[in-house]
Amino acid sequence: xxxxxxxxxxxxxxxxxxxxxxxxxxxxxxxxxxxxxxxxxxxxxxxxxxxxxxxxxxxxxxxxxxxxxxxxxxxxxxxxxxxxxxxxxxxxxxxxxxxxxxxxxxxxxxxxxxxxxxxxxxxxxxxxxxxxxxxxxxxxxxxxxxxxxxxxxxxxxxxxxxxxxxxxxxxxxxxxxxxxxxxxxxxxxxxxxxxxxxxxxxxxxxxxxxxxxxxxxxxxxxxxxxxxxxxxxxxxxxxxxxxxxxxxxxxxx
Numbered sequence: 001x002x003x004x005x006x007x008x009x010x011x012x013x014x015x016x017x018x019x020x021x022x023x024x025x026x027x028x029x030x031x032x033x034x035x036x037x038x039x040x041x042x043x044x045x046x047x048x049x050x051x052x053x054x055x056x057x058x059x060x061x062x063x064x065x066x067x068x069x070x071x072x073x074x075x076x077x078x079x080x081x082x083x084x085x086x087x088x089x090x091x092x093x094x095x096x097x098x099x100x101x102x103x104x105x106x107x108x109x110x111x112x113x114x115x116x117x118x119x120x121x122x123x124x125x126x127x128x129x130x131x132x133x134x135x136x137x138x139x140x141x142x143x144x145x146x147x148x149x150x151x152x153x154x155x156x157x158x159x160x161x162x163x164x165x166x167x168x169x170x171x172x173x174x175x176x177x178x179x180x181x182x183x184x185x186x187x188x189x190x191x192x193x194x195x196x197x198x199x200x201x202x203x204x205x206x207x208x209x210x211x212x213x214x215x216x217x218x219x220x221x222x223x224x225x226x227x228x229x230x231x232x233x234x235x236x237x238x239x240x241x242x243x244x245x246x247x248x249x250x251x252x253x
Contacts, residue, residue, distance in 0.1 A: 003035045004207075011208035015055035015215030019062075020176060020223045020231055022157015022183065023238040024052055026245055028208070043201055046194030050205030053187040055212035060184050062220040063177035070127075070134075074178050077138035078185040081146030085189035088150025100152050105247040108155055111162050112239045115232070121165060122232055128169035137167070142182055149186040150193075155242045157183050161235060172231035176223060 010031035018024025025048060032044045063069075115121055129137060141163050149156040160179035164170040170178065194200050223231050 007031055007035055007204075007208055008211045011051055011055075011211035012215035014052065015059075015212030016219040017215075017234070017238060018052060018056060018157060018183075018212075019059035019180070019216040019219030021161060021235040021238050022179060023155060023242055024055070024157075024212075025154065026238070026241055028052065028212075039201075040199070042194065042197070042199040046191070046197075046199035047201045047205040047208075049187055049191045049194055050200050050202065051208035051212050053184065053191055054209040055216035056180060056183050056187055058213050059216045059220045060177075060180040062217065063180055063224070066224050067174055067177040069174070069178055069181070073135050073138045074181050076135060077142035078182050080139045080142035081149070081182045082185040082189045084143045084146035085150035085186040086193055088147040088152075089190050089193040090150075091147075092151045100148075101246070102250045104152075104154065105243050105250060108158070108239055108243045108246060111158070112236060112243060114166075115162070115236055115239070122170070122172040122175065122228055125171040125174050126169045128167070134168070141167075142185075146182070146186050146189075150190050153190075154246055155239070156186060158235065158239050158242065161231075172228035172235065173223065176231050 010027050014024035014026075014028035016024075017027060028048050028051060029044065032048055033041075036044060127134070141160070145156060145159050145163070148159070157179050160182055161172065161175045164175035164178050165172060168175075191200070
């Protein structure tokens with residue numbers, strides 16, 4: 001019973017964090033690997049995707065009701081993220097992400113330092129592009145990060161948020177809301193692949209999904225209530241934690 005309580009709590013906090021800045025897998029996956037150390041890793045990854053996609057979807061719907069999104073830009077980008085995430089998931093079954101695993105901590109560290117240094121980054125919603133240029137750039141971002149999510153995955157939500165803030169000129173709240181829609185597309189694509197290949201523990205994933213949805217509702221409520229400043233602060237915390245976790249996985253484990 002203690003193991004299932006641990007998974008329930010982990011799913012709640014994963015949903016909470018993921019709803020605001022992404023990175024819920026940083027909490028949920030280690031809990032699954034701790035409780036089921038002898039289970040095939042792919043099955044735990046698939047189960048985590050099943051548990052997470054519901055919370056991410058609820059977060060996206062909550063943001064949509066409050067935050068005005070550029071749908072003509074976000075939907076095509078989400079479509080690209082869906083197809084390329086699926087392609088990435090298929091690719092990783094043939095090519096291990098060894099070099100990417102070692103480079104990731106340094107990339108995340110640069111993002112954290114840059115965000116901390118630029119105090120006004122993401123404080124205002126001032127889109128830098130419009131028209132077809134914004135559309136094509138968003139589709140490119142959806143394709144690249146979508147493939148990364150399917151191929152490897154850690155920090156996908158944080159990458160989406162940083163790019164929408166730094167390159168597109170969004171504030172952290174609009175960036176987080178936009179990232180959630182793309183995250184849903186990535187998660188659904190990966191879940192289709194894991195489900196098709198038989199790597200999902202369905203009952204466990206659905207039970208964790210309930211806790212994740214509750215956490216997601218709490219996270220989106222706080223993000224919408226407190227705005228970009230709150231999202232920025234939690235973004236820095238999560239990216240810093242991702243730096244430590246990916247460094248350990250790449251060099252110390």
